[in-house]
Amino acid sequence: VHEDPRVNGTILLAVRRDFNALYAEAFAQHVPRESIRVWPFEGPLDDCECVVTYRPPEGLFARLPELRLIASAGAGADGVLGAAGLPTGVPIMRTLDPQLPQAMTHFVVAVVLRHLRRLHEHAAAQTRAEWGRVDLGVLRPATIGILGLGELGTHAARAFVALGYPVLGWSRTPRAIEGVECFAGDAGLAPMLARSEVLVCLLPLTPGTRRILNRDLFARLPRGAYVVNVGRGEHLAEDDLVPAIDSGQLTGAALDVFVTEPLPAAHAFWRHPKIFVTPHVATFNRPEQCAAQVVANLRRVRAGEPIHNEVHRHRGY
Numbered sequence: 001v002h003e004d005p006r007v008n009g010t011i012l013l014a015v016r017r018d019f020n021a022l023y024a025e026a027f028a029q030h031v032p033r034e035s036i037r038v039w040p041f042e043g044p045l046d047d048c049e050c051v052v053t054y055r056p057p058e059g060l061f062a063r064l065p066e067l068r069l070i071a072s073a074g075a076g077a078d079g080v081l082g083a084a085g086l087p088t089g090v091p092i093m094r095t096l097d098p099q100l101p102q103a104m105t106h107f108v109v110a111v112v113l114r115h116l117r118r119l120h121e122h123a124a125a126q127t128r129a130e131w132g133r134v135d136l137g138v139l140r141p142a143t144i145g146i147l148g149l150g151e152l153g154t155h156a157a158r159a160f161v162a163l164g165y166p167v168l169g170w171s172r173t174p175r176a177i178e179g180v181e182c183f184a185g186d187a188g189l190a191p192m193l194a195r196s197e198v199l200v201c202l203l204p205l206t207p208g209t210r211r212i213l214n215r216d217l218f219a220r221l222p223r224g225a226y227v228v229n230v231g232r233g234e235h236l237a238e239d240d241l242v243p244a245i246d247s248g249q250l251t252g253a254a255l256d257v258f259v260t261e262p263l264p265a266a267h268a269f270w271r272h273p274k275i276f277v278t279p280h281v282a283t284f285n286r287p288e289q290c291a292a293q294v295v296a297n298l299r300r301v302r303a304g305e306p307i308h309n310e311v312h313r314h315r316g317y
């Protein structure tokens with residue numbers, strides 16, 4: 001059922017230039033096309049009630065005096081929270097596609113098992129038509145440590161438990177997840193790291209988590225640990241990674257997110273034999289889910305009700 005846009009104002013889509021058309025299609029299933037604006041929009045935006053964005057373009061918020069809802073198209077809202085001119089007092093939501101946790105888990109399990117079962121070595125051997133059996137040693141399941149026990153980290157932790165791995169998890173406030181040994185806060189980090197043979201970062205990017213994957217943290221992991229970063233590029237102190245791998249402290253890393261995306265062609269990560277690079281593809285929200293969740297929240301805002309999937313400015317996620 002379409003709502004009357006003239007009563008309620010317009011929705012501005014400022015997601016990414018190459019994605020905006022897809023988002024416009026998805027939003028048109030929920031609201032009349034006349035109520036949808038796509039950035040860059042030449043005309044006035046004074047009637048704009050809601051903006052949907054990922055990394056807000058410069059000058060965006062100065063043009064939106066009547067905003068009532070800010071929506072992150074991504075599950076991670078760090079781009080929105082870090083934007084210049086972000087208005088205070090306007091609620092912020094993130095999009096959380098119901099498929100996101102499972103899809104992220106599939107990706108994380110794939111890269112962790114690729115490492116633990118050394119599938120990349122078999123792939124290389126196949127290019128040489130070589131029947132080389134990689135010595136996996138004792139098939140004891142490695143201990144998996146997961147930084148971040150939110151929607152994504154909890155799902156991934158449960159999956160590793162189901163696969164028979166010992167799992168440790170770390171969050172800001174204490175969590176209880178069956179089968180997972182949970183740690184919390186600053187005091188909980190060191191004991192969790194000391195046993196994590198594979199460390200997966202599924203944290204949101206906040207001032208408290210920026211550059212958390214650094215040389216000091218690597219030194220606290222068991223020698224030969226493997227690091228997976230699917231959070232944000234800025235979680236990793238990029239200059240610390242190659243020395244930690246080359247010294248043998250880390251066996252390698254799988255990275256899906258980078259400080260600069262796309263990862264520049266000259267970046268050392270592309271060519272390092274022990275770094276597996278993927279181009280921020282672990283998972284993503286579908287535009288149709290974003291549209292449905294934004295429109296539902298807009299209705300809640302209009303009704304004076306609390307929104308779903310709210311991003312809390314004070315905690316930074």
Ligand code: NDP
Nearest residue numbers: 076148149150151152171172173203204208230231282283
């Ligand atoms: P949630 O907000 O649901 O969970 C965040 C978790 O991190 C919570 O357990 C939280 O603790 C914990 N946390 C936050 N700050 C700290 C801290 N300072 N110390 C310890 N723990 C902390 O996030 P999601 O699980 O939905 O998503 C996580 C991130 O994944 C996103 O922010 C995004 O950056 C990334 N992502 C990457 C994608 C990709 O394709 N590579 C796709 C989608 C998301 P507590 O439980 O106490 O609140």
Ligand code: OXD
Nearest residue numbers: 074075076283284285
């Ligand atoms: C997200 C992402 O945050 O795609 O949703 O990284």
